[in-house]
Structure formats: structure tokens, C-alpha cells
Amino acid sequence: MNVRVNGTLLGIALLLVVGLIAPLLVYPTFMMKVWCFALFACAFNLLLGYTGLLSFGHAAFLSVGGYLAGHACKAWGFTPELGILLGTCAGGAVGYVFGWLAIRRSGIYFAMITLALSQMIYFVWLQAPFTGGEDGLQGVPRGRAFGLIDLDNIYAMYYFVFAVFMAGFLLIYRTIHSPFGQVLKSIRENEPRAISLGYDVDRFKVLAFTLSAALSGTAGATKTLVFQLASLSDAHWHMSGEVVLMTLLGGLGTVFGPVVGALLVITLQNQLPQGVGAWVPVIMGSIFVVCVTAFRRGIVGELQALFRR
Amino acid sequence: MTEDLILETRGLTKEFKGFIAVNDVGMRIRRGTIHALIGPNGAGKTTTFNLLTKFHAPTRGTILFNGQDITTEKPAQIARRGIVRSFQISAVFPHLTVLENVRIALQRKLGLSFQFWRSERVLDQLNGRAMELLDAVDLGRFADLATVKLPYGRKRALEIATTLALDPEMMLLDEPMAGMGHEDVGRVTALIRKVAANRTILMVEHHLSVVEELGDTITVLARGAVLAEGTYAEVSSNPLVREAYIGVSDG
Ligand SMILES: Nc1ncnc2c1ncn2[C@@H]1O[C@H](COP(=O)(O)OP(=O)(O)O)[C@@H](O)[C@H]1O
Numbered sequence: 001m002n003v004r005v006n007g008t009l010l011g012i013a014l015l016l017v018v019g020l021i022a023p024l025l026v027y028p029t030f031m032m033k034v035w036c037f038a039l040f041a042c043a044f045n046l047l048l049g050y051t052g053l054l055s056f057g058h059a060a061f062l063s064v065g066g067y068l069a070g071h072a073c074k075a076w077g078f079t080p081e082l083g084i085l086l087g088t089c090a091g092g093a094v095g096y097v098f099g100w101l102a103i104r105r106s107g108i109y110f111a112m113i114t115l116a117l118s119q120m121i122y123f124v125w126l127q128a129p130f131t132g133g134e135d136g137l138q139g140v141p142r143g144r145a146f147g148l149i150d151l152d153n154i155y156a157m158y159y160f161v162f163a164v165f166m167a168g169f170l171l172i173y174r175t176i177h178s179p180f181g182q183v184l185k186s187i188r189e190n191e192p193r194a195i196s197l198g199y200d201v202d203r204f205k206v207l208a209f210t211l212s213a214a215l216s217g218t219a220g221a222t223k224t225l226v227f228q229l230a231s232l233s234d235a236h237w238h239m240s241g242e243v244v245l246m247t248l249l250g251g252l253g254t255v256f257g258p259v260v261g262a263l264l265v266i267t268l269q270n271q272l273p274q275g276v277g278a279w280v281p282v283i284m285g286s287i288f289v290v291c292v293t294a295f296r297r298g299i300v301g302e303l304q305a306l307f308r309r
Numbered sequence: 310m311t312e313d314l315i316l317e318t319r320g321l322t323k324e325f326k327g328f329i330a331v332n333d334v335g336m337r338i339r340r341g342t343i344h345a346l347i348g349p350n351g352a353g354k355t356t357t358f359n360l361l362t363k364f365h366a367p368t369r370g371t372i373l374f375n376g377q378d379i380t381t382e383k384p385a386q387i388a389r390r391g392i393v394r395s396f397q398i399s400a401v402f403p404h405l406t407v408l409e410n411v412r413i414a415l416q417r418k419l420g421l422s423f424q425f426w427r428s429e430r431v432l433d434q435l436n437g438r439a440m441e442l443l444d445a446v447d448l449g450r451f452a453d454l455a456t457v458k459l460p461y462g463r464k465r466a467l468e469i470a471t472t473l474a475l476d477p478e479m480m481l482l483d484e485p486m487a488g489m490g491h492e493d494v495g496r497v498t499a500l501i502r503k504v505a506a507n508r509t510i511l512m513v514e515h516h517l518s519v520v521e522e523l524g525d526t527i528t529v530l531a532r533g534a535v536l537a538e539g540t541y542a543e544v545s546s547n548p549l550v551r552e553a554y555i556g557v558s559d560g
Pocket residue numbers: 325330348349350351352353354355356357
């Protein structure tokens with residue numbers, strides 16, 4: 001047990017060190033993208049890895065956070081941190097409704113309901129007057145964090161994004177290791193038994209779904225500030241698939257897996273030579289199949305299994 | 310003589326797409342007794358448990374608990390009322406530790422199960438009680454082990470400890486000794502007798518020696534209907550029961 005706790009502390013320390021020195025070694029914009037997706041994948045993992053619910057509509061929450069924060073910062077003059085707060089709350093609110101509707105079914109039906117609902121959100125963004133349709137919501141200002149720190153400075157922006165990521169990551173970590181998290185794990189492990197112990201599992205599932213969606217909204221809002229753009233691709237079902245891929249590659253139900261998975265996927269997307277263009281999905285797909293077949297527990301999951309032996 | 314009934318069913322019936330799995334079952338379970346439910350495979354015993362704990366909605370009939378109609382309540386509500394069940398197939402939380410399995414049952418009454426912002430260390434206050442429960446089923450030394458690593462018989466014992474953690478007024482045990490080795494059967498029989506001291510138990514069991522030893526009242530179910538009810542001596546000398554069990558009448 002101690003080995004595990006120390007391993008986690010070590011991991012968090014490592015994450016901090018990497019996060020702090022990364023912009024000296026690689027493009028800050030690249031790393032900011034990684035932190036946004038890492039938070040998105042961690043939020044998704046809270047639901048799939050720790051509650052056992054497979055959502056296939058998480059792009060909806062990313063995009064709700066992204067569009068609302070973008071619009072608020074651009075049209076209403078919100079400061080970036082308030083924009084992110086709004087994106088988080090909006091993601092959570094939409095997640096609450098989705099969750100409430102979807103938990104009535106389980107397994108594949110649950111996934112299909114979340115997919116259908118997220119397609120509706122996609123349609124809303126396509127039609128809404130403020131989203132810029134196919135062009136996306138462009139020219140979102142980064143503004144001044146807390147009215148003080150000018151985020152047009154790339155390093156200020158980087159550390160702001162990293163701070164948002166760490167806050168979200170630590171909240172998820174705490175949630176997993178809370179009394180609530182214990183109940184979530186028991187639902188994942190054996191739902192009928194959790195019911196027979198007197199837990200209203202539906203209420204726990206809805207709260208887990210809401211938290212996961214809210215933090216996905218945080219990730220989307222932050223991403224919009226980084227790229228100064230919210231676009232339809234954030235709401236597309238491809239995006240819902242990508243977060244599943246990141247989580248599984250890195251290690252489902254592990255604390256650090258989604259971070260590693262996000263880093264890997266974003267790196268591959270960035271590093272594949274320009275020529276392969278249309279072949280990216282095929283290459284990603286092949287890597288996914290090989291990895292999931294060879295390392296069923298994902299990268300971090302396999303490493304943990306190795307150390308525990 | 311007025312009987313003190315804890316649970317009563319009237320005309321309890323469950324149909325699955327026209328197939329009648331439980332047919333017009335009336336059961337009267339007296340408080341503080343061990344009531345055994347027996348019958349051949351497919352008789353409808355597990356289905357009856359699912360009806361009593363609301364995992365299935367009855368097609369017809371009523372269920373009274375302490376005189377109150379609980380027919381339309383939800384499974385988690387039934388559990389909070391004090392009717393707690395175990396499952397025919399071992400129902401543990403495999404990737405939680407043995408201690409955590411019991412603690413999750415104790416946790417509910419603290420009323421902090423929705424607090425996602427608090428450290429799980431607040432649950433450590435329950436460890437003492439959890440260890441007592443584990444010791445009672447001889448699992449104390451496995452407390453920190455991942456439950457998935459326990460042998461089958463031990464998992465069943467853990468399940469009983471978890472059920473006991475809720476201190477239920479009534480315990481429903483579905484074949485608690487299925488798949489257990491000989492010594493385990495003896496140990497769990499003794500355990501059930503011990504925990505029955507201040508509660509009511511309804512149990513499904515195939516080991517007839519256990520039924521004979523523990524059962525105050527026995528209900529025999531066959532093809533969904535009550536075939537006979539009474540003490541072990543009464544039931545076992547009933548020709549209908551012998552026929553249902555052995556397939557031939559010795560009369
Ligand atoms: N969910 C279900 N759907 C359809 N038939 C079922 C269902 N559950 C049980 N049955 C049927 O009801 C009958 C009684 O099953 P069960 O209660 O499990 O018997 P027992 O526990 O006495 O062995 C069996 O014929 C079984 O196939």
C-alpha cells in the first residue's frame with residue numbers, strides 16, 4: 001500500500017517538474033495542447049475508469065466549455081479565469097442533463113444515448129448565430145488573468161494553462177480517493193451489490209457524470225483560450241472517439257494513464273510527416289489496435305503491473 | 310396465538326414473457342427465526358429473492374415488511390429499511406481490498422458518501438469496526454489483500470461480513486455455502502447460527518444437513534409454487550416433497 005502511495009507522490013512530483021520545465025524544451029503551444037487534452041482524458045477516465053460508464057459523447061462537453069468561454073471572453077469581455085469558470089459550469093450543467101437521461105440505460109445503450117445527445121449539441125453549434133458555423137468562433141482574446149497577468153505573453157499563458165491542468169488533475173485525484181470515489185469504484189466493480197448495500201447508484205452516477213463533464217468543459221474552455229478559437233471539430237464525434245483512445249492507450253482506471261495517452265496521441269498527430277495527411281487516422285488506428293492487443297492495461301497500467309510483481 | 314411476522318407475502322407472482330417463475334407464493338416469516346427456502350433447481354428461489362429485494366418487480370401480489378406494504382419500493386430503499394441480501398454468485402468488489410469491501414457497507418451511515426472533495430482518510434474511523442467484522446469471519450489477516458486474490462470460500466465469508474456490517478434486521482442469503490469445501494460449510498453454519506441471534510434470516514440452501522441444523526421453518530418451492538411448509542421433520546416426511554426432490558414417490 002505504501003509503495004503505491006509513494007509511487008503516486010513520485011508521479012505527481014514528476015508531473016510538476018515536467019510541467020515547469022517543458023516550455024524550455026518544446027514549443028509551449030504544443031505543451032498547452034497536451035495539458036488541455038490530458039485534462040479532458042483524465043475527466044473522461046473518472047467516468048469510464050472509475051465508475052465503469054462508457055460515454056461516447058464527451059466531445060459535447062469539451063465544445064460547450066469551448067464555445068461558451070470563447071463567446072464570453074470575446075463578446076462580454078470576461079477575463080480568462082471567469083471564462084473558464086463559465087465553461088466549467090456550462091459543461092457540468094449540460095453533463096447533468098445528459099447524465100440524468102443516459103443513466104436509465106446501461107452498456108451500449110448508455111453509450112448510444114450519449115452519442116445521440118452529443119450529435120444534437122453539434123447541430124446546435126452548426127446553427128447558432130454566434131459560433132461562426134463552419135469557420136468556428138475566431139479571434140477569442142486571451143486577455144489578462146485576474147485582470148493582471150497579460151496572457152499574450154506565451155510563457156504567462158503556458159503557466160496559466162498548466163495551473164488549470166494541475167488544479168483539475170488534483171481535483172480528479174482527490175475525487176477518486178474520497179468517500180464518493182469509494183462508492184464509484186464499488187459501482188464499477190459490482191453494481192447490484194452496491195445497490196443491495198443501500199446506495200442509490202443512479203444519483204452517484206449522475207454526480208460522477210456531472211463532474212466529468214464539468215472538467216471536460218474546463219479543458220475545452222482552456223483550449224479555446226490557447227488557440228483563440230472554438231471550432232466544430234471539438235464537438236465532432238471523432239473527438240469523443242479520440243478521448244477514448246487516449247484513455248485506453250495510457251491506461252484505463254490509472255491516475256496517470258490519460259496524461260500519458262494524451263501526450264502520446266498529440267505527439268503522434270504533430271510529428272507524423274506532412275506527406276501522410278489523410279493516412280493519419282489509419283496510422284493512429286493501427287497503433288491503437290496493436291497497443292490495446294499487446295498491452296491490455298495501457299502503458300501506465302502495464303508499468304504498474306510490472307512494478308507490483 | 311398471534312405470530313410476530315417480520316415479512317409476509319401474499320399471492321406473489323412473477324411472469325417472464327408468459328413463463329410463470331413464481332406462482333402465487335404466500336410466505337410468512339416469523340421474527341427472529343431462520344427460515345429456509347429449498348427446492349429443485351429452477352424452482353424460483355432466486356427469483357423470489359429478487360422479488361423480495363425489488364431487483365424484479367412482481368407481476369402480482371404484495372410484500373409486507375413489519376406490516377408495511379413495501380411492494381413498490383426500490384432496491385436501495387429496501388436495503389436501507391434493513392432487508393439486506395447476498396447473491397447466489399459471490400458478490401464482492403474484487404479490486405477493492407478485503408477491508409474496503411466491508412468498509413463500503415459501513416460508510417453509508419456516516420452520510421458523507423457524496424463528498425468527493427474529502428480525503429478517504431475520513432473513512433479510517435471505520436477500520437476498527439471493519440476489522441471486528443472481518444475477524445468474526447476469520448478474515449482479519451487478509452484485510453489488506455485485493456479481494457480478487459481470495460479463494461472462493463473466503464469470498465463468500467467476506468460477503469457475509471459485508472452484509473453483517475449493515476446490521477440488517479433481516480438477512481437474505483442465497484446459497485451462502487455453494488461451492489464451499491467441507492470445513493468451510495461447518496464454519497459458515499456456525500457463523501450463521503451466531504449472527505441469527507438477534508435478527509431474522511431467510512436462506513436458500515442446497516446442503517440439506519445445513520437446512521436441518523439451522524432451519525426453524527422450511528418452505529419447499531417447486532415450479533414456482535409452495536409445495537410444503539413446516540419443520541424439517543414435517544417437510545422431509547412429506548411424500549410430495551420426496552417426489553419433487555428425488556423424482557419418484559416412495560409411497
Ligand atoms: N430474468 C429472467 N428472465 C426469464 N426467465 C427467468 C429469469 N430469471 C429466472 N428465470 C427463470 O425462472 C425460473 C426460476 O429460476 P430461479 O429463480 O433462478 O430458480 P432457483 O433459484 O430456484 O434455482 C427458471 O426457469 C429460470 O430460467
